[in-house]
Amino acid sequence: MAGYVFPNELEVHWRLFVVIYPYITGLVAGAFIVSSLYHVFGKKELKPVFRLSLVTALSFLLVAPLPLLFHLGQPLRAFNIMWTPNPTSAMAGFGYIYGFYLIVVLLEVWFIFRQDLVKYAGETSGAARIGYNLLTLGAKDVSESTLALDRKIINALAVIGIPSAVLLHGYVGFIFGAVKANAWWSSPLQPVIFLLSAIVSGIALLALVYTVSSYFRGKKIDRECLLALNKYLWAFLLAAIVLEQLDVMQKAYESRATWPVLHALLEEAIPVTHALQIYVGAAIPLVLLLIARWNKVSFKMSYWLTSLSSLMVLIGVLSMRFNVVVGGQLVSKSSQGLTEFHPQAFAGEGVIPTIALLALPVVILAVMTRLLPPWSGEEQDVITTPEKETVVAS
Amino acid sequence: MKHGMDRRSFLNLGGKVIIGSVVSSTAVLLVPNSIKAADKGDNDTVNWEQVWQQQEWGFAIDTKKCIGCARCVKACKEENSVPMDEEVYRTWVERYMQKTNGQMSIESPGGGLEFTPRNEEDVTKSYFVPKLCNQCNKPPCTKVCPVGATYKTGDGVVLVDRKRCVGCGYCIQACPYGARFLHPELKVADKCTWCYHRIVKGLLPACVQVCPTGTRVFGNLADPDNPVTPILKDRIGVLKPAMGTQPRVFYRDLDQGVV
Numbered sequence: 057m058a059g060y061v062f063p064n065e066l067e068v069h070w071r072l073f074v075v076i077y078p079y080i081t082g083l084v085a086g087a088f089i090v091s092s093l094y095h096v097f098g099k100k101e102l103k104p105v106f107r108l109s110l111v112t113a114l115s116f117l118l119v120a121p122l123p124l125l126f127h128l129g130q131p132l133r134a135f136n137i138m139w140t141p142n143p144t145s146a147m148a149g150f151g152y153i154y155g156f157y158l159i160v161v162l163l164e165v166w167f168i169f170r171q172d173l174v175k176y177a178g179e180t181s182g183a184a185r186i187g188y189n190l191l192t193l194g195a196k197d198v199s200e201s202t203l204a205l206d207r208k209i210i211n212a213l214a215v216i217g218i219p220s221a222v223l224l225h226g227y228v229g230f231i232f233g234a235v236k237a238n239a240w241w242s243s244p245l246q247p248v249i250f251l252l253s254a255i256v257s258g259i260a261l262l263a264l265v266y267t268v269s270s271y272f273r274g275k276k277i278d279r280e281c282l283l284a285l286n287k288y289l290w291a292f293l294l295a296a297i298v299l300e301q302l303d304v305m306q307k308a309y310e311s312r313a314t315w316p317v318l319h320a321l322l323e324e325a326i327p328v329t330h331a332l333q334i335y336v337g338a339a340i341p342l343v344l345l346l347i348a349r350w351n352k353v354s355f356k357m358s359y360w361l362t363s364l365s366s367l368m369v370l371i372g373v374l375s376m377r378f379n380v381v382v383g384g385q386l387v388s389k390s391s392q393g394l395t396e397f398h399p400q401a402f403a404g405e406g407v408i409p410t411i412a413l414l415a416l417p418v419v420i421l422a423v424m425t426r427l428l429p430p431w432s433g434e435e436q437d438v439i440t441t442p443e444k445e446t447v448v449a450s
Numbered sequence: 451m452k453h454g455m456d457r458r459s460f461l462n463l464g465g466k467v468i469i470g471s472v473v474s475s476t477a478v479l480l481v482p483n484s485i486k487a488a489d490k491g492d493n494d495t496v497n498w499e500q501v502w503q504q505q506e507w508g509f510a511i512d513t514k515k516c517i518g519c520a521r522c523v524k525a526c527k528e529e530n531s532v533p534m535d536e537e538v539y540r541t542w543v544e545r546y547m548q549k550t551n552g553q554m555s556i557e558s559p560g561g562g563l564e565f566t567p568r569n570e571e572d573v574t575k576s577y578f579v580p581k582l583c584n585q586c587n588k589p590p591c592t593k594v595c596p597v598g599a600t601y602k603t604g605d606g607v608v609l610v611d612r613k614r615c616v617g618c619g620y621c622i623q624a625c626p627y628g629a630r631f632l633h634p635e636l637k638v639a640d641k642c643t644w645c646y647h648r649i650v651k652g653l654l655p656a657c658v659q660v661c662p663t664g665t666r667v668f669g670n671l672a673d674p675d676n677p678v679t680p681i682l683k684d685r686i687g688v689l690k691p692a693m694g695t696q697p698r699v700f701y702r703d704l705d706q707g708v709v
Contacts, residue, residue: 059556060544060555060556060557060558060709061628062542062558062581062627062628063537063538063539063542063558063560063561063628064537064538064539064542064622064628064629064630064631065628066537067537067631067632069619069622069623069632070619070623127618128616128617128618129615129616129617129618129619129632129637129638129639130615130616130617130637130638131616133597133614133615133616133617134616136596136597136599136614136616137596137597137616140597140598140614141596141597141598142595142596142597142598144592144593144594145593145594145595145596145597145620146594147594147596147618147620148596148597150596231620235590235594235623235624236590236626236693236694237590237623237624237625237626237693238623385623388628389625389626389627389628390556390628390709391709392554392556392709
């Protein structure tokens with residue numbers, strides 16, 4: 057579709073950094089939801105990953121504002137969004153929602169790891185001892201009564217955290233869904249779609265972090281836990297893809313004046329990433345995840361299938377973010393044509409800095425799991441077992 | 451020109467008030483430093499609300515008169531320091547060509563600055579349409595701005611506070627008309643202001659000033675002799691009325707093919 061685009065539309069303004077921003081916050085929200093499934097909804101099979109899920113959420117949460125900050129034309133004025141927020145702007149909520157959520161997650165992580173911190177402060181020496189002592193904030197009482205209070209507070213934080221996570225990501229969907237000028241974005245389903253795909257990506261990330269970290273640590277994978285993650289991933293993935301397709305189907309069926317250009321977008325501008333979103337990110341994993349839960353499949357096979365599906369889902373959700381953020385801007389507001397997007401290597405929110413920003417939370421996570429090992433629920437006397445046995449055992 | 455005189459006499463009455471109030475407002479950026487210096491001191495008593503009550507700017511476009519010379523595009527870029535070589539425009543001109551097969555061909559090369567003569571046989575009708583910010587009554591851009599950097603003045607013009615804008619680009623996404631862009635040098639949102647710095651001094655917007663055919667018509671609707679009101683009494687249209695933005699650039703003889 058050659059067509060006509062307005063002269064000011066020749067450049068795409070929201071580029072790769074704005075693609076990975078909802079991706080990262082989605083991973084945060086999703087990972088947090090897993091910890092809530094354990095804490096609030098009593099899904100005890102998730103015990104082996106609930107601490108890991110919070111540390112993962114925190115690692116990604118710390119990075120979440122960076123792509124936005126670097127994207128701004130005037131990054132030094134970023135705090136205007138908090139000093140002089142415009143009450144009618146959905147985006148103005150970012151600073152407050154993010155700040156509140158960060159506090160909730162930090163507090164929850166601190167309360168959950170407080171006992172460990174006190175222990176490490178006692179066991180280590182030198183700089184590490186000072187560091188752990190500082191992290192305890194002086195609260196070194198680990199008597200049963202204070203730990204009981206800790207648990208109460210943790211439960212309260214987990215409850216508060218759910219609507220916060222939902223808000224953090226639902227509002228990102230609203231930022232896109234409430235732009236009436238953009239035929240591809242504008243949809244009341246957008247916040248729900250963003251939220252569901254966030255949960256999907258978070259569970260997939262956690263499943264992958266769990267399997268990969270267990271592999272490298274030579275630790276046994278908890279079968280119940282992995283299959284539970286598989287189950288939740290499958291259910292949320294199904295809901296997400298159904299709503300995503302419903303949105304497109306409705307647009308196609310209604311065939312408003314904007315449909316021809318939206319159709320051209322799917323067929324000509326983003327066919328590859330759209331296929332990644334639908335087939336690699338949803339259709340194939342939905343089948344593989346189901347096979348992995350089949351009782352005739354060995355645990356080793358189901359381990360690999362779940363890990364592979366999680367990786368595919370992560371690629372699919374990233375593609376979905378691209379298809380929404382960049383795809384929507386390719387559609388000219390004239391409805392008469394498509395503009396083009398040419399990502400660069402470095403400049404203009406290029407590919408390499410984008411990959412670096414995506415890798416940063418993984419690095420933070422690796423460091424954090426060294427400082428605060430989140431591997432709870434494992435028997436302390438488990439000796440490193442050969443990898444083969446690890447995955448077959450069930 | 452009659453309307454020019456009227457505005458001038460109007461400003462003779464309220465000129466000091468207006469200029470003084472400009473200094474005291476956030477629009478202070480738009481006023482040359484010399485004026486700022488000259489009027490400093492007596493701006494505390496200025497009441498913007500009062501000034502705005504006396505004027506409501508109106509913009510009309512007589513589409514049949516446009517010849518696509520794009521002098522308006524060039525004048526606008528020069529007047530408002532919009533980089534001449536970049537693909538960013540506060541105003542631009544589109545050429546529409548209805549083909550015999552029913553297809554509508556639309557183009558705006560270089561915002562109209564690079565139009566080349568076309569002499570095609572399969573064209574049933576052809577016309578030009580100038581575009582600019584519609585200064586909507588219900589602007590979606592001001593609604594979405596997270597920091598309140600873009601706002602509507604009391605006399606109906608949407609402005610951007612360049613000292614407050616964070617350059618997030620949300621307003622660019624929200625505008626249904628493609629009227630906004632990120633200024634390539636200043637890294638803040640930019641758009642047509644109907645030359646607010648000129649109109650508050652009684653001058654015409656640069657594009658209106660240079661238009662050789664009278665396609666672009668501008669005036670103060672509060673002034674009974676303004677040149678816009680007669681056009682508004684004719685059959686007029688606005689762009690994308692279904693968006694609910696209530697645009698305030700009124701087009702005479704707007705063709706249904708215009709996007």
